[in-house]
Amino acid sequence: MSAIQPVLNESLGMEFVTNLLPHLINGLALGLLFALIALGFTLIVSVMEVINLAHGSLFALGAYLAMVIIDPSLQNAGPIGLWYLGLPHLLRYAIALIVAPALVAVVGFGLELCLRRTYGKKKEYGLLLTFGAALVLEEAIRLTWGPVEQFLSVPKEISGAFIANGLIYSTYRIYAAAFGIFAIVLVWLFLAKTPYGAIIKAGAHDSEMVRALGINLPRLQLLVFGLGAALAAIAGIILTPIWGLRPHVGVDAVIPAFLIIVLGGIGSFWGAVLGGLLVGMGVAITGAYASAWSLLSMYLLLILVLTFRARGLFGKKTALEA
Amino acid sequence: MLTTKGKAPIVSRQMLVFFAILLSYPLWADAAGLYEYLGIEIVIFIIYALGFNLLLGYTGLPSFGHGAYFGVGAYGYGLAQLYLDAGFIPGLLLAMLAGTVASGLVALFLSHRRGIYFALMTIAFGQVFWFLAIKLRGLTGGEDGLLNIFRPDIDFGLFQISLKSNFAFYYAVALIAVLVTLLLWRLVHSPFGMAIQAVRMNETRARFVGYQVWWIKWTVFTLSGAIAGLAGGLLNVAQESAFPDTMSLHASGLIVMMVLIGGGFVSFWGPVVGVIVYYLARDLLGSITEAWLLWYGLLFMAVMMFSPEGFAGGWGKLVAWVRRRKQGEVLMGGAQND
Amino acid sequence: MSTTTKQRSILNRALLAGTAIAGLAMGTSQTLAADPIVIGLTSDSSGQYANSGASDRRGMLMAIDEFNAKGGVLGRKIETVHIDTETTPATGSRVAERMISRDKVGYLIGAVSSGVANAISQVAQKHGVIYLNTNSSSPTESGANCHRVKFVWDGNGANFAKAAVKNTIASYGKNVIQVTNDYGWGHDTSAATKALIETYGGEVSDDILVPQGTRDFTAVLLKIQQAKPDIVAAAVGGDDQKALRSQVAELGMGQDYAWINNQQDWPDVYGLPKENLFGVFGTTWYYGLDLPGVDEFVAQYQEAYPDTKMRVPGNVFYNGYWATRSLLEAIEAAGTTNNHDVIKKLEQLRIPAEVRMQHDDAYMNPNTHQMQQTVYLATANTGSDDPDDLFTIVSHSSPEAVADTDADASCKLESFEDTPVNQP
Numbered sequence A: 001m002s003a004i005q006p007v008l009n010e011s012l013g014m015e016f017v018t019n020l021l022p023h024l025i026n027g028l029a030l031g032l033l034f035a036l037i038a039l040g041f042t043l044i045v046s047v048m049e050v051i052n053l054a055h056g057s058l059f060a061l062g063a064y065l066a067m068v069i070i071d072p073s074l075q076n077a078g079p080i081g082l083w084y085l086g087l088p089h090l091l092r093y094a095i096a097l098i099v100a101p102a103l104v105a106v107v108g109f110g111l112e113l114c115l116r117r118t119y120g121k122k123k124e125y126g127l128l129l130t131f132g133a134a135l136v137l138e139e140a141i142r143l144t145w146g147p148v149e150q151f152l153s154v155p156k157e158i159s160g161a162f163i164a165n166g167l168i169y170s171t172y173r174i175y176a177a178a179f180g181i182f183a184i185v186l187v188w189l190f191l192a193k194t195p196y197g198a199i200i201k202a203g204a205h206d207s208e209m210v211r212a213l214g215i216n217l218p219r220l221q222l223l224v225f226g227l228g229a230a231l232a233a234i235a236g237i238i239l240t241p242i243w244g245l246r247p248h249v250g251v252d253a254v255i256p257a258f259l260i261i262v263l264g265g266i267g268s269f270w271g272a273v274l275g276g277l278l279v280g281m282g283v284a285i286t287g288a289y290a291s292a293w294s295l296l297s298m299y300l301l302l303i304l305v306l307t308f309r310a311r312g313l314f315g316k317k318t319a320l321e322a
Numbered sequence B: 001m002l003t004t005k006g007k008a009p010i011v012s013r014q015m016l017v018f019f020a021i022l023l024s025y026p027l028w029a030d031a032a033g034l035y036e037y038l039g040i041e042i043v044i045f046i047i048y049a050l051g052f053n054l055l056l057g058y059t060g061l062p063s064f065g066h067g068a069y070f071g072v073g074a075y076g077y078g079l080a081q082l083y084l085d086a087g088f089i090p091g092l093l094l095a096m097l098a099g100t101v102a103s104g105l106v107a108l109f110l111s112h113r114r115g116i117y118f119a120l121m122t123i124a125f126g127q128v129f130w131f132l133a134i135k136l137r138g139l140t141g142g143e144d145g146l147l148n149i150f151r152p153d154i155d156f157g158l159f160q161i162s163l164k165s166n167f168a169f170y171y172a173v174a175l176i177a178v179l180v181t182l183l184l185w186r187l188v189h190s191p192f193g194m195a196i197q198a199v200r201m202n203e204t205r206a207r208f209v210g211y212q213v214w215w216i217k218w219t220v221f222t223l224s225g226a227i228a229g230l231a232g233g234l235l236n237v238a239q240e241s242a243f244p245d246t247m248s249l250h251a252s253g254l255i256v257m258m259v260l261i262g263g264g265f266v267s268f269w270g271p272v273v274g275v276i277v278y279y280l281a282r283d284l285l286g287s288i289t290e291a292w293l294l295w296y297g298l299l300f301m302a303v304m305m306f307s308p309e310g311f312a313g314g315w316g317k318l319v320a321w322v323r324r325r326k327q328g329e330v331l332m333g334g335a336q337n338d
Numbered sequence C: 001m002s003t004t005t006k007q008r009s010i011l012n013r014a015l016l017a018g019t020a021i022a023g024l025a026m027g028t029s030q031t032l033a034a035d036p037i038v039i040g041l042t043s044d045s046s047g048q049y050a051n052s053g054a055s056d057r058r059g060m061l062m063a064i065d066e067f068n069a070k071g072g073v074l075g076r077k078i079e080t081v082h083i084d085t086e087t088t089p090a091t092g093s094r095v096a097e098r099m100i101s102r103d104k105v106g107y108l109i110g111a112v113s114s115g116v117a118n119a120i121s122q123v124a125q126k127h128g129v130i131y132l133n134t135n136s137s138s139p140t141e142s143g144a145n146c147h148r149v150k151f152v153w154d155g156n157g158a159n160f161a162k163a164a165v166k167n168t169i170a171s172y173g174k175n176v177i178q179v180t181n182d183y184g185w186g187h188d189t190s191a192a193t194k195a196l197i198e199t200y201g202g203e204v205s206d207d208i209l210v211p212q213g214t215r216d217f218t219a220v221l222l223k224i225q226q227a228k229p230d231i232v233a234a235a236v237g238g239d240d241q242k243a244l245r246s247q248v249a250e251l252g253m254g255q256d257y258a259w260i261n262n263q264q265d266w267p268d269v270y271g272l273p274k275e276n277l278f279g280v281f282g283t284t285w286y287y288g289l290d291l292p293g294v295d296e297f298v299a300q301y302q303e304a305y306p307d308t309k310m311r312v313p314g315n316v317f318y319n320g321y322w323a324t325r326s327l328l329e330a331i332e333a334a335g336t337t338n339n340h341d342v343i344k345k346l347e348q349l350r351i352p353a354e355v356r357m358q359h360d361d362a363y364m365n366p367n368t369h370q371m372q373q374t375v376y377l378a379t380a381n382t383g384s385d386d387p388d389d390l391f392t393i394v395s396h397s398s399p400e401a402v403a404d405t406d407a408d409a410s411c412k413l414e415s416f417e418d419t420p421v422n423q424p
Helices: A004-048 A055-070 A078-086 A089-118 A123-145 A171-193 A195-205 A207-212 A217-243 A249-264 A269-289 A291-308 B013-028 B036-058 B067-084 B088-110 B115-135 B166-188 B191-201 B203-209 B213-239 B249-262 B270-288 B292-306 B310-337 C002-017 C020-032 C050-069 C089-101 C114-127 C157-172 C184-199 C218-227 C238-251 C294-304 C315-334 C339-347
Strands: A161-164 A167-170 C037-041 C078-082 C107-109 C130-133 C150-152 C175-181 C203-210 C231-235 C258-263 C280-283 C362-364 C375-380 C391-397
Touching: A004 A055, A004 A171, A004 A217, A004 A249, A004 A269, A004 C218, A055 A089, A055 A123, A055 A217, A055 A249, A089 A123, A089 A217, A089 B292, A123 A249, A123 B249, A123 B292, A167 A171, A167 C218, A167 C238, A171 A195, A171 A217, A171 A269, A195 A207, A195 A217, A207 A217, A217 A249, A217 C238, A249 A269, A249 A291, A249 B115, A269 A291, A269 C218, A291 B115, A291 C203, A291 C218, B013 B036, B013 B166, B036 B166, B036 B191, B036 B213, B036 B249, B036 B270, B036 C089, B067 B088, B067 B115, B067 B213, B067 B249, B088 B115, B088 B213, B115 B249, B166 B191, B166 B213, B191 B203, B191 B213, B203 B213, B213 C089, B213 C114, B249 B270, B249 B292, B249 B310, B270 B292, B270 B310, C037 C050, C037 C089, C050 C078, C050 C294, C050 C315, C089 C107, C089 C114, C107 C315, C114 C130, C114 C150, C114 C184, C130 C315, C130 C339, C157 C184, C157 C231, C157 C258, C157 C280, C157 C375, C157 C391, C175 C184, C175 C218, C175 C238, C184 C203, C184 C231, C184 C258, C203 C218, C218 C238, C315 C339
Parallel strands: C037 C078, C037 C107, C107 C130, C130 C150, C175 C203, C175 C231, C231 C258, C258 C280
Antiparallel strands: A161 A167, C280 C375, C375 C391
């Protein structure tokens, strides 16, 4: 008896290490990326109670702008252009990672100014305004960069592959997942540890109160929307080297983002993170064992969770339910 | 605000205008640069949108997955023709039944949900149906769709009417649209109509007053699913096929967009206006520019910003303004006479 | 040229939509010159195949411009109408109805997606309007879903599989894993490939189905690594394929297995790094073929489309061009626009190799309405610095060697009696 037991365990352990573990690791990485996609979306929903359907288009716009910043066509732009192109790829990539989201934040400001006209009216109006904005942004991208598949180049320092336990892993994906953790922690620190965060959180719970305290609510809303847009852009820059870059890539991002925040519970920061991880795991595991159903898994997960927990995993009551 | 009183005429003035336009369309379509087939799709979507607005406008429940029931109707009709050789009217009844069953089942999950969670559950279920339509290739033909469902004749026993020509089929669709309009008009002015509006205005209060809110939500969702199924069946007859993309999230979003841009929240006729605006914009802009969605999207944003009650709301405001002005003039005139 | 026809069609529309007087004025002006022939271009300009659709349309327009430059067809100018079919079958159906009843088009040309091609051809058959499926390569297009009015110009999944499978099994080994996009084209192509693999002594150890819309292939790639096959036969299309390609390239897995990618449309790969182009894949034409006439054809393309990002024509453009040109030639040969006569001419179509710039004569199969043509097997050209010169042609197979022999059995064309007469 006792002699057989370890052998059995060992073979099961081997089975686990070689078969299931890689898929779990993959699911974790994927989940962090999904959480990254949902980050800006959940911020805007929880503070402003606006479902921003343009999230995907801002995601795409961020990636396109980053592509232009990394590899601009500056050959004819004189010495400054040549000097810029002579900079290391990694540096240009880092610049893009800051400048492109900043530009997208400006677009976000514009969208928020449009949205103002719908505040205090039916929530559907705001939602549909962002749906219209999504159509407009996607068409604008198509007109500017064409329908052609584009390529967001990643510096060689963070691309390539490495072998672990006999399997090849993508270096970039490890960086991307790590960046996901970094962004999540940064946003959390901002929300939890800074006065801005405290105000934003207060705004999420009771906007009347914030106004009564003499805080400039319109400016706060502008800031939050810009920040949400910038986070969408960052997710776009990180994700499109994996997914590819085309005008309608945003649709691929907005639907999971949507599901994730509902799964986690609207208004809950850690709910969104957990939702992302669950969706990532679900997709990765079904991808391994029932691949044809991998995309359906996230919807089934959502139906399952919402059937038993009406407001998602960590959801609280919000005005969006009225 | 969309409010109806208990008493309403069986046929209103707007209704007569609508019926007149509906039934005369084939006579002037050509001269206006339109064509019969476009009319068929517009009228089918008017049926769909009117049923949808029962849910969105009157009950205040946003469904972003209604394409599912439309699609289920289309497939139901197609399968009824392929396997049962059902004929036109039984086929449509089966399409309605399919829409009813599908939406009735989903409504069991939904009728206790509110607001955003309601909306998101509709999306999730809509995606499941869409996914299944693509996945169950043996039954549905996969992403290519269910093809070659030829238009049958309407069999009245003594005589048959062929629906082969778009002209004949247009009138079949238009007659169904007339029936659906009359029926829905009665419904929203019935006690049930009062009840669904009570749910929209304040669900909690409606519950306290003694309404069985979940039952009302279930019924209205299922009813609009049945009408969506009917419309889907009709689109199948029009296109002689059923396609999965009528069930996609995008398609489901478009019907919401059409109803709102027309003013479904403020008028019974909002969905009608919205469907017509969408189809004409798509047909006319679409043949001029490839970027027609850019212009339509901008139009849509402008409507949401400046007249979120849609075209019907804008029209209502205009009428009210003109009326006020007239009254104002009368008053002012009176003042001067003093 | 295309802009003037576009403006004219807008003008027509404005006139039609306007007053009855304007309508009358146009009626009189039309009686002066022979009515133009109107062709409806049904290529996608949004959705998954927007990019291929644009290339397809450039091909059609170049052929039409050639004919208009020499006075049109049968003395009639050719005009075009284009409406986006959105890579969506329901839209394809509506666009076809609109073009036929509203714009009075005589012919319909263009498709990349088989769903759209199906939807259009059903409407076209009902009205007796000839429809050219330029670029959809699903075997069902000239099989179960064939129609008397429809002609298919691209090689299909079965053709490309035949070209690739035998060679690959002989050189790399018998153990094959299939990766199949879980929709019609994927399944059909995968089934055809599987039959061939077994014919040539190979063994399919697993078929991994991936849903349409998959963006992350890591789970699939892990599974392939765990199974260690000799060959991976992929039937993954559209955006999914682009994502798969970049993820395989990133892991450097392109060299570890012999990849068979059924077909590689030029617009899908143009401008991408060459590492993304792993494995072997089929194509009907390449601008680097060493055949007479190719250079002139490329020059003509560059002159016609000086501003296009794609500096050289690819297979999608080629198919669009040749489909359109062959139709117009068939009308001329028939001496009439009558659809039955033109269909009969197209059914007998035979084009010498040197004219079509391929290695073998191409001919229409009258039973399936699919163009039988040379199929090329290609791989990435890593030896060249020229960013346009992406492919190395590995081999070419004659139409007979790669013929889709199942199609004849599954295709039942409507009879001529059941096809309405139409003389545009």
